[in-house]
Amino acid sequence: MANIPHLKLDIALDKLWSAWQQERDASPDAGISVSLRFVNDLAEIEALGFETHAVFGDQALGVVRFKDIPRLTSHPNVIWIAAGDERRKHLDRAVRDIRARASAPIAGPAVDGVWFADVSSGALSSIPKATGKGVIVAVMDTGIDYTHPMFLSQITPTKKSRILRIWDQGLKPSAVTDCPDVSLLASSDTYGVEFDTTKIETALNGGADLAHKDCDGHGTHVAGIAAGGTTFLPLFGDASKVGVAPEADIVVVKFLDNGDVFYTKPDNSQGAAVSESAKYRDGLLYCLRLAKKLTKAVVVNMSFGEASLPGDGLDDDARWTDSVLDPNAAAGDNNFPQGAIVVKAAGNEPGGDTIAGKITVPASGEIVVPLGLLDARETSETEWRNCGESVSSPDLEFHFWYRRPSAPLSVQFAVKFPYGSAFSADVSAGGKLELGINAVLGPPPNDIAVPSAQNVHRVTIDHKDLPAVPHPSSGTVQRQYVRISIGAKQSGGTFSYHSRDANLHATPALADGIYELRIRGPQGTVFYYMGEEHWWSGGRMVFRVFETLQNGTPRDTTNIVSKTEQTIADPGGQNVITVAAYDDVPRDPAFDPVAHSIASFSSRGPLRDYSDPASHLAVFPKPDIAAPGVEINSALARESKSTGLHWPWWYWGVRFQELDGTSMASPMIAGVVALMLEKNSNLSATDVRTHLSAAPRAAVQPATPPASTNAYGAGMVDVVSAHKDVP
Numbered sequence: 256m257a258n259i260p261h262l263k264l265d266i267a268l269d270k271l272w273s274a275w276q277q278e279r280d281a282s283p284d285a286g287i288s289v290s291l292r293f294v295n296d297l298a299e300i301e302a303l304g305f306e307t308h309a310v311f312g313d314q315a316l317g318v319v320r321f322k323d324i325p326r327l328t329s330h331p332n333v334i335w336i337a338a339g340d341e342r343r344k345h346l347d348r349a350v351r352d353i354r355a356r357a358s359a360p361i362a363g364p365a366v367d368g369v370w371f372a373d374v375s376s377g378a379l380s381s382i383p384k385a386t387g388k389g390v391i392v393a394v395m396d397t398g399i400d401y402t403h404p405m406f407l408s409q410i411t412p413t414k415k416s417r418i419l420r421i422w423d424q425g426l427k428p429s430a431v432t433d434c435p436d437v438s439l440l441a442s443s444d445t446y447g448v449e450f451d452t453t454k455i456e457t458a459l460n461g462g463a464d465l466a467h468k469d470c471d472g473h474g475t476h477v478a479g480i481a482a483g484g485t486t487f488l489p490l491f492g493d494a495s496k497v498g499v500a501p502e503a504d505i506v507v508v509k510f511l512d513n514g515d516v517f518y519t520k521p522d523n524s525q526g527a528a529v530s531e532s533a534k535y536r537d538g539l540l541y542c543l544r545l546a547k548k549l550t551k552a553v554v555v556n557m558s559f560g561e562a563s564l565p566g567d568g569l570d571d572d573a574r575w576t577d578s579v580l581d582p583n584a585a586a587g588d589n590n591f592p593q594g595a596i597v598v599k600a601a602g603n604e605p606g607g608d609t610i611a612g613k614i615t616v617p618a619s620g621e622i623v624v625p626l627g628l629l630d631a632r633e634t635s636e637t638e639w640r641n642c643g644e645s646v647s648s649p650d651l652e653f654h655f656w657y658r659r660p661s662a663p664l665s666v667q668f669a670v671k672f673p674y675g676s677a678f679s680a681d682v683s684a685g686g687k688l689e690l691g692i693n694a695v696l697g698p699p700p701n702d703i704a705v706p707s708a709q710n711v712h713r714v715t716i717d718h719k720d721l722p723a724v725p726h727p728s729s730g731t732v733q734r735q736y737v738r739i740s741i742g743a744k745q746s747g748g749t750f751s752y753h754s755r756d757a758n759l760h761a762t763p764a765l766a767d768g769i770y771e772l773r774i775r776g777p778q779g780t781v782f783y784y785m786g787e788e789h790w791w792s793g794g795r796m797v798f799r800v801f802e803t804l805q806n807g808t809p810r811d812t813t814n815i816v817s818k819t820e821q822t823i824a825d826p827g828g829q830n831v832i833t834v835a836a837y838d839d840v841p842r843d844p845a846f847d848p849v850a851h852s853i854a855s856f857s858s859r860g861p862l863r864d865y866s867d868p869a870s871h872l873a874v875f876p877k878p879d880i881a882a883p884g885v886e887i888n889s890a891l892a893r894e895s896k897s898t899g900l901h902w903p904w905w906y907w908g909v910r911f912q913e914l915d916g917t918s919m920a921s922p923m924i925a926g927v928v929a930l931m932l933e934k935n936s937n938l939s940a941t942d943v944r945t946h947l948s949a950a951p952r953a954a955v956q957p958a959t960p961p962a963s964t965n966a967y968g969a970g971m972v973d974v975v976s977a978h979k980d981v982p
Contacts, residue, residue: 259328271287353973354367360373384930387482389504392506392926393546397475398507399892407484413456416452421465423449425641435541469892470894478507499922510534532571543555553594554598574725580828596832599831601834605859623771623772626772627801651787656865669775670688674697685719685720686718712753769801800817834881851956882920885919891912945980948968950976
């Protein structure tokens with residue numbers, strides 16, 4: 256019997272192979288990862304072109320190239336090859352879950368959605384003013400793939416873009432005229448390169464590609480969730496994946512993944528470096544002032560955060576943001592009380608796993624905290640940044656915040672190396688200790704303190720004595736900050752950390768990678784802590800509270816408590832809408848056991864309160880609202896890292912990927928806000944919070960307050976109710 260390849264292919268792979276046959280000249284070596292069931296010798300199958308990645312019994316996971324499928328399927332050892340139908344949550348399901356996308360064309364009042372997009376044609380129908388039309392969705396992130404069909408309003412006969420502006424803060428301009436007008440920024444000098452719609456459409460229609468790229472892909476994904484449209488490539492795609500505000504205008508600030516940024520002076524010379532805070536404030540004001548210039552309402556999405564912040568919403572950038580968005584302020588060039596909303600991710604620092612928690616000083620006035628540094632990088636030394644692999648050896652950090660006591664110098668921190676014989680000197684508020692480690696392998700191993708330098712492992716304790724900040728209720732709050740940093744040893748063009756190696760030491764010595772931290776202070780002093788994860792292309796490192804001391808003694812679990820609550824480190828401010836993430840279908844029983852459970856990674860409130868317990872003033876509640884954030888399928892940037900092969904559709908613009916995080920939940924709400932602003936462009940942050948909270952769906956798990964409020968805020972967003980509540 257003649258070989259009929261599709262008899263051994265599942266439906267998904269058969270479709271992809273057929274599409275490749277029609278356009279094989281466009282991508283002759285294209286392929287896809289599959290599961291291959293086999294018998295007997297796998298080597299014979301590999302000789303025909305199958306690339307094995309892993310073997311599990313009679314199944315091999317790997318890559319096939321479409322051109323090799325006839326040969327592979329003709330071999331008697333090949334039983335079945337499957338690409339697999341998607342058993343995952345798509346963007347269309349998430350948008351339906353929040354009741355934005357209806358299940359049928361809109362023919363009257365909203366029922367289960369406010370707009371409907373026909374999958375086969377992309378035709379939109381909606382209730383009045385409910386697609387985001389005329390409203391700007393601004394995305395401060397890693398950039399955007401401006402070629403993706405989700406951001407086009409027209410494909411033929413010429414391509415038209417819905418993107419009004421892209422400001423790439425990290426690009427070096429050829430002249431200051433390439434930069435945005437300085438009147439749009441907080442800084443007095445400009446920088447980066449700005450692209451308007453004309454430049455974007457010139458590139459789309461045969462001109463040279465823009466220098467701007469979304470190398471990470473995060474920003475493109477986020478923009479697709481908030482404002483991805485119904486435009487798609489006929490025959491090769493459909494309108495199943497549509498963002499919440501499909502007709503909104505788009506503005507993009509590439510704020511992340513930029514590297515070093517410098518101002519450009521009026522004479523085109525290079526100025527000073529631009530700080531992260533300046534980039535943030537310039538980026539936000541750019542979005543707000545540009546929207547004002549264009550006489551449009553705007554919602555700005557911020558799917559980023561900083562784990563080192565105090566978690567009370569009173570850090571400097573948050574307080575600045577609150578002042579800019581103050582609903583009670585008079586409108587001006589620095590004040591946007593109405594028609595300008597900022598939506599921010601609550602964060603992915605979940606707590607409950609010894610990365611976040613609370614420490615209380617016992618009656619003895621002293622406690623020892625074991626901090627474990629786990630290295631699981633698989634020798635990787637690079638990160639994917641700026642469309643390439645770059646060597647990265649950042650300091651690994653641990654953060655502590657506490658209320659300033661009446662005797663500030665009474666709180667002291669000291670460290671002991673993993674194989675050190677004693678604790679270092681104590682470091683009080685205002686002090687700093689920098690030590691190098693000469694790790695003598697032994698036996699027995701012995702860590703000797705030496706001067707801090709690049710060619711040795713390093714430990715730093717920085718104990719900040721911080722000024723008081725205004726409390727939103729009244730009075731002031733003064734909190735202190737301690738950062739423990741572990742630096743990498745640079746040697747021979749490579750680097751290493753003095754850590755527990757997850758790959759080389761299956762049964763490491765007790766002390767491996769455990770740094771003991773001694774904290775002294777008045778009885779009852781409370782410290783909020785946050786560890787850190789850092790990801791490389793080949794794995795990660797984790798810095799967290801460990802289960803035992805260096806000698807194997809279990810740590811104090813009464814006064815060192817891992818917490819799920821109070822893990823929102825960077826809420827953005829009182830006048831920012833802070834978003835948590837839930838999972839709309841049950842997945843892992845251990846983490847997301849039932850439909851609409853709060854996502855296991857979603858950071859939770861309440862915010863930390865460092866005010867004097869005698870007067871204990873309430874801090875504003877966070878998060879505000881929750882939206883889907885697990886396995887969200889949205890736009891994939893063409894420049895983002897991809898180690899696999901692509902089917903032909905990818906090259907033609909049908910590019911999507913699934914991502915998890917409050918980063919995905921935040922643009923869901925940003926899109927909802929765009930729908931609300933189309934109905935009423937004069938809404939303030941207070942108005943938006945009120946309407947979102949008017950009739951949300953109830954929390955599921957955790958279901959009862961205060962845990963539900965700490966996790967979901969007001970509840971799960973309901974677009975129909977929120978939009979209806981807007982006057």
